[in-house]
Every structure is written in structure tokens, then in C-alpha cells.
Amino acid sequence: MSEEPRIGVxxxxxxxxxxxxVDVPDVVEYxxxxxxxxxxxxxxxxxxxxxxxxxQEAIKKYELNRVVxxxxxxxxxxxxxxSACEEAGLNKYVFEMANxxxxxxxxxxxxxxxxxxxxxxxxxxxxxxxRLLVPEEEPEIDIRPTGLVIGGGVSGLTxxxxxxxxxxxxxxxxxxxxxxxxxxxxxxxxxxxxxASEVINPLIKRVxxxxxxxxxxxxxxxxxxxxxxxxxxxxxxxGEPEMLSVGTIIVATGADYLSPEGLYGYGQxxxxxxxxxxxxxxxxxxxxxxVKTLVMIQCAGSRNEERPYCxxxxxxxxxxxAIKLVKxxxxxxxxxxxRDLQTYxxxxxxxxxxxxxxxxxxxxxxxxxxPEVTGGKRGPMVRVYSPLLDEELxxxxxxxxxxxxxxxxxxxxxxxxxLKVPLNSDRFFMxxxxxxxxxxxxxxxxxxxGTAHSPKEVAESVSxxxxxxxxxGIPMAKGRLKTAAITSVVDEAKCSGCxxxxxxxxxxxxxxxxRGLAQVTSAVCKGCGVCGASCPERAITMRHxxxxxxxxxxxxxxxxx
Amino acid sequence: xxxxxxxxxxxxxxxxxxxxxxxAGVSRIQYPTNLRIIRVMCSGxxxxxxxxxxxxxxxxxxxxxxxxxxxxxxxxxxxxxxxKYGLLERLVAKAGLEPGRIMLDWVSASEGQRFADIVTGFTxxxxxxxxxxxxxDPCVKLNLMAAKAAxxxxxxxxxxxxxxxxVTEGNVYGEEMTQxxxxxxxxxxVETEFTRNKIRLILSVKPMSVKGLSAETGIDSRIILDHVxxxxxxxxxxxxxxxxxxxxxxxxxxx
Numbered sequence: 001m002s003e004e005p006r007i008g009v010x011x012x013x014x015x016x017x018x019x020x021x022v023d024v025p026d027v028v029e030y031x032x033x034x035x036x037x038x039x040x041x042x043x044x045x046x047x048x049x050x051x052x053x054x055x056q057e058a059i060k061k062y063e064l065n066r067v068v069x070x071x072x073x074x075x076x077x078x079x080x081x082x083s084a085c086e087e088a089g090l091n092k093y094v095f096e097m098a099n100x101x102x103x104x105x106x107x108x109x110x111x112x113x114x115x116x117x118x119x120x121x122x123x124x125x126x127x128x129x130x131r132l133l134v135p136e137e138e139p140e141i142d143i144r145p146t147g148l149v150i151g152g153g154v155s156g157l158t159x160x161x162x163x164x165x166x167x168x169x170x171x172x173x174x175x176x177x178x179x180x181x182x183x184x185x186x187x188x189x190x191x192x193x194x195x196a197s198e199v200i201n202p203l204i205k206r207v208x209x210x211x212x213x214x215x216x217x218x219x220x221x222x223x224x225x226x227x228x229x230x231x232x233x234x235x236x237x238x239g240e241p242e243m244l245s246v247g248t249i250i251v252a253t254g255a256d257y258l259s260p261e262g263l264y265g266y267g268q269x270x271x272x273x274x275x276x277x278x279x280x281x282x283x284x285x286x287x288x289x290x291v292k293t294l295v296m297i298q299c300a301g302s303r304n305e306e307r308p309y310c311x312x313x314x315x316x317x318x319x320x321x322a323i324k325l326v327k328x329x330x331x332x333x334x335x336x337x338x339r340d341l342q343t344y345x346x347x348x349x350x351x352x353x354x355x356x357x358x359x360x361x362x363x364x365x366x367x368x369x370x371p372e373v374t375g376g377k378r379g380p381m382v383r384v385y386s387p388l389l390d391e392e393l394x395x396x397x398x399x400x401x402x403x404x405x406x407x408x409x410x411x412x413x414x415x416x417x418x419l420k421v422p423l424n425s426d427r428f429f430m431x432x433x434x435x436x437x438x439x440x441x442x443x444x445x446x447x448x449x450g451t452a453h454s455p456k457e458v459a460e461s462v463s464x465x466x467x468x469x470x471x472x473g474i475p476m477a478k479g480r481l482k483t484a485a486i487t488s489v490v491d492e493a494k495c496s497g498c499x500x501x502x503x504x505x506x507x508x509x510x511x512x513x514x515r516g517l518a519q520v521t522s523a524v525c526k527g528c529g530v531c532g533a534s535c536p537e538r539a540i541t542m543r544h545x546x547x548x549x550x551x552x553x554x555x556x557x558x559x560x561x
Numbered sequence: 562x563x564x565x566x567x568x569x570x571x572x573x574x575x576x577x578x579x580x581x582x583x584x585a586g587v588s589r590i591q592y593p594t595n596l597r598i599i600r601v602m603c604s605g606x607x608x609x610x611x612x613x614x615x616x617x618x619x620x621x622x623x624x625x626x627x628x629x630x631x632x633x634x635x636x637x638x639x640x641x642x643x644x645k646y647g648l649l650e651r652l653v654a655k656a657g658l659e660p661g662r663i664m665l666d667w668v669s670a671s672e673g674q675r676f677a678d679i680v681t682g683f684t685x686x687x688x689x690x691x692x693x694x695x696x697x698d699p700c701v702k703l704n705l706m707a708a709k710a711a712x713x714x715x716x717x718x719x720x721x722x723x724x725x726x727x728v729t730e731g732n733v734y735g736e737e738m739t740q741x742x743x744x745x746x747x748x749x750x751v752e753t754e755f756t757r758n759k760i761r762l763i764l765s766v767k768p769m770s771v772k773g774l775s776a777e778t779g780i781d782s783r784i785i786l787d788h789v790x791x792x793x794x795x796x797x798x799x800x801x802x803x804x805x806x807x808x809x810x811x812x813x814x815x816x
Contacts, residue, residue, distance in 0.1 A: 102582070102585075107591055108591065417669065420576055420577065420670060421670065422581075503722075503723075506635065528602050530635070533641070534641065535718065538718075551611060557570055558618055
């Protein structure tokens, strides 16, 4: 390309995420002096519509033909900035990012000077690569109009039906021998007190009746290969392997409940149960008739060092069950011992008021002085220190109910490895971006919903499930997708036809042409670059990651600022 | 230690390791500031000539991280990364550089802590080794440049490219090759290619006789002569002039 590079550098403060640790104005000034940089500016949030507009204005005003944004990670934000460049008339492949947040300011929070030095270095590297970037054309791939939903609970069933309603075929993989998931174990759902069975049974019925949904019970995902549009998923059904060919994947594997062994006498003192077990007692009916005094203990195993997160549903669930117990028998004494009562949102905050009105006794406890449960004469004996009263209460009870948290499934680790999608530090599945891509994984074509993602109640799971199905429906409805132009290309003048690349390519993207030389089918090439790094004649170039570009990046890194 | 701050370059695969590095950030896990990350799509894309070039230019350490074996986004790209890293190790050793200056490891997208630990460990290790001798010692730099040139040449690349297949499936005649046999051949070829490229680099600066080359490299003059003959056949070296009875050779420009 004969065109001289005219590079614009845009440095993001990301509020205080970058600006609080890296001297952004200093980085901007530094960038201005780099070769071929004709313009540089900072912005509070580069990804805001204002920020994107500034990039587009600068492209026009300064006739930029390369753009570098120094901000967060290309894994979440590159597409956004690339489309901003495209709207301003630039090819998306003349865009480059410097990751000065996730890989700089956030990991060097106590070393602002060194972090600023590193940010400059990362910008210098990005500019060095940008100088060599060239526009590329994108090949198109087909998207199989079939979705895979992993998990047959309320989220999985909802998303499977939503995909089927959109006109796609669906494979639903459930590890248990029946559909329904956690809702099978619940009696009623807050806040409407609808029976859980009235929610889940119609979903199960519709899924079973649907000709578009194929249900695989007793099945697990054993292997995942491929990319958006053409995933080959190996499942095992009672030891029998089967291969499913799908275009998109929705993770709706749900979660588990903590069995709080050893906590508050659970497993040691009789009649200490969990909320989940209380739901079962409700379902069986009549089992609670003799219970005159009942104490619920919140945060039983959550919001501590081992499990720092709030399980989100337990406060509302406890209140729902407490109201039910008191309404059943107004003479009953029902206590809820809590740290912070969080019945969030419009419909649930009223429940706290209802609970108080119906006579449920709410007692705050102190994290530093946890309640104690011991065996008493008639049932569990609870001692709790109330910081509000500044005194210790002793409650003789018939039953203690522990609000144990939702915990991640044990097999999340294995599935995350198969799918190559991340878990967060609590071991729940982690979305690509909490606000910008809340239902997607960073890997295209894979989506998440329900409690696999985080503890949440049924309505939230249903919303997420429908959302994930809509997201998955977009590429499948289009049927074709432009794929990255990051593919290999053979220089026939250098190729000797040795065939090394053909042997190495696992996608069979390289074949010999009529002259006996290597030839790449771009739409099939996934862009790993193994062929290029191996070609004995160095006849293969990796588009967008050329040797020259990587070399320029590395050499720029070695140059002191 | 001193206030030596090592310059470290890291090749991270986009799908696992780069995401793991991002997760370290999202989790606010702190690690030393020395690492400069180059994003590649797959660890198998890291051509050994690249890290060798950076080491020759003064990088104090180069790390490569990819998806865990069996978890590669590109099915088996990381196996190729491992094979290529084997060549890198041999050439680094051949160049006389400490083996602790390079590293290959696996980091998944969910291993932010592991990524930070690996970076911290490698930075400490390189800091301990001190500055890259190539910066002050022209001999080491020459060796690394010869190693880079060798890694860019046909023979070693062809051999590494075939390694996975030769060792696991056998050659086109169905003859299987053990890893030991392969390693032996590899070591021989590495020695040969390294020395030939070194001779060529020396001759590109100043024409020399076989005797002069022997003195310069400390290699027996008969071995040098063999290499010079081979290099002449490849058209990489040619006769420059005859001084007294000794032919003096020079390096040719190669397209």
C-alpha cells in the first residue's frame, strides 16, 4: 500500500479505571511524538457514543488512515471501535488496540509511574503495528440453523422453546434423567406465591411436545470443537457417544445449593434444615403442623471469606416462607436472623413490609458474633446477639431453617474448559461484558443465562434465557456471517509445494492447486497461524498478524520511552 | 538486587492466555510491570525466529503462553507451539544464552491468578539472571542472530513442521520414529544450521579465510571447510579473493 500512514491515537481514561493510575494526558502527549501519529486525544470514556463520535470526527478532520485506541481489551471492545471506524469509511483492519486497562492500570494499581511507562510502551507497540496494517476483505461462512442448549432447568427450557419459536432446531442436553432442574424441588415462588410446578410443568410439556427440540437426558457434553456457525459437540448419553452439529450454544446449566454441613448445627442437631428442605416439607404437606417456633438464619455459608458473594434470592425466599408459615398458623413464632435484609426491587421490597405486618420477627445479627445453634430439650436452641438491643436472645425452637446460598455447579470447570469460556472467581460462568454483552461469552456463538451465570430468581432467569435465545438467533437467522479476515495467504512465488502446511492444518483449509502449490480457502481458515509459523519457505503470511507486524511490536517494546 | 528492570516480551494466545491476562486485570490481581504482551491468535503461530530476534535485540526474557494441552481453541495449535518451543530451546542453548530467559506455559481463560503467578515468577527469574548479555557482548548477539537465521531457514522449519507427524504417525513409508531418534537428528541439524548461519553472518561483515573463521569461532578448520563448501553449494558464500595460498570467502546477498 503506497498510502502514507496517518495514525490517530485515542487514549481512554475509562473513568478512574485507567485515569486513576495512568497519567493519561502524559500518554497522549507521548503518543503525539510517535512516528506517523498525526493526532492524539484523550477521552473520559472512549466507548461512549461521544467517544466514538470523536474518533469518527478525527478520522475525517485529520484524514486518518489508521486508528489506535488505548483503553481496555480488544476481546470485548475491538468490534465496537472497528465498526466506528467502518462508519467513518475506514476498513476495520486498520484499527489496533493497546490494552492499557486490563493488562496495565488494573494490574499495576500501586505503581502509577511504572504503569504510565508501560502504557506508553503499549501505545508505542500498537502504533508500530498500526503503521504496517492494511485493509482486508472478510470471507463469509454458513451458520447452521440449530442451537444447542446445555441444561434442562427453567432457563434451558425457556431458551430452547424460544429458539424453537424462532424457527430453529434445538438440541437440549440435560445431565439428570428428567427435565425441570431446581424448580422441581421448590414449592412456591416469590413474590406471587405461584406453585413452582405451575411454572415448570407447562415448559416441560411444551418442550417434550415440540418437534423442533430434541431432548438428550442423562447426557453430558464431552467435547466441543469448531466455531460459531459450525460447532461439533460430542455428548455422552449413559456412556453412549453422539455428535451434534450446531451453530450456536447456550449455557443454561444452572447451579447447586450449598449443603451447609457443620454450620449452625446442620447435620448435627435434629430439625436444622435448609430453605430447600423446607420447600420439600411444604410440598409434602402436614409435616410442619407441630412447629410452633421456627428460626431462619440468613447468609448461612455466604458473604464470608470462602464465598464472598450475596446469593441474591435467600432474603426474599426466607420472607416468602416466613409469611407462609405465619399465615398458616398465626400463633407460630417465626424469626428471621439476618445480616442485611435485601429484598431488592419493586415487587420484593413490599414483602419485607408484609412480613413485619404478619408478625414475622426480624432480628439482625452481627457478623463478628454469629448466632449459635445447639440441641435443646424440645428442639434446636438458638442464641443470637442483637447489636440493636445490645443483648443476647435465647430462642427455644422446633426448627431452624438455614438460608444456604446458591453455589456454582461442580462441573462448571470441566464445561468451561470444553467451551473455552471463563468462570469468575466465584466459579460461575462469566459473560463477555457485564453491561455491553451481558448474555454473550467473549467467544462468538456461545451465550449464557440463568443461575449458571450467577444466583438469581426465576423471573430473572427467564428474562436472561429469552435474551440468550434472541442473541443466539441473530447469527442463525442471518444464516451467513462474515468471518474475520485473519487468515493465512500463500505467496506462490515462494511456495515449493512441500505440503507441510497441508499436513498441519486441522481445518483442511489448505489444498494443492493445479500447479502443485499450496492454496488457502479463506472461509475455512480459522486464522491460527500454525501454517505460517511452520512454512519452511516462509511463503505463508498471516493476515493482520504478519511477521513484520509482530516483529515491529516487539522491537517497539524494547525501545525505551 | 540492583534496580535492574528486565524487559520481557510475552506472546499470548488470544483465546485462553490473553483472556486469562484480562481476567487477572478484572480481578485486580497485581503483578510486575515488566511484561509487554503481543497478542497472537494461537501459541502455535509463534515462529521461533521471532523470540530469537527479540533476544538478539536485547529482550531480557520472552514468554509464550497458550491454552492448556487438550484445550486449544484451534484443536492442537499448542502441540505445535510445544514442538516449536523445543527448537527455540535448542537454539537458545546453542547461542550460549541462559535457558531461564525463555518460557512456555499454559494459562486458560479462567486462570487470572495463575497468569499473574507465572508472570511474577518469570519476572523474578529473569531479574535474577540480570541483563541480557547480548546487549553488551557482541559474540552473544552474533550467536542469537545466527540462531534466528537458522530458525528462519528451510531445514529446521521443515523438520519441526514434520516432528508431530514423524513421532506420532511415522513417515510416508509407515516407519515410526521414536522421539529419541528425532531428537538426535534434530540436534545434529541444529548444530549444522546454527554454525553455517554464523559463518555466513561473520562473512557478511568481513571476508575471511577458513583459518580466520576457525580462529573467530573456535571451531576446527576442517569442520569450517565442510560448512563453507556446503554454503558455496547453496550459493550463500563465494570466493572473494586468494590471499597467499588461502582462499578468502564472502557472504552473498540472498533473495
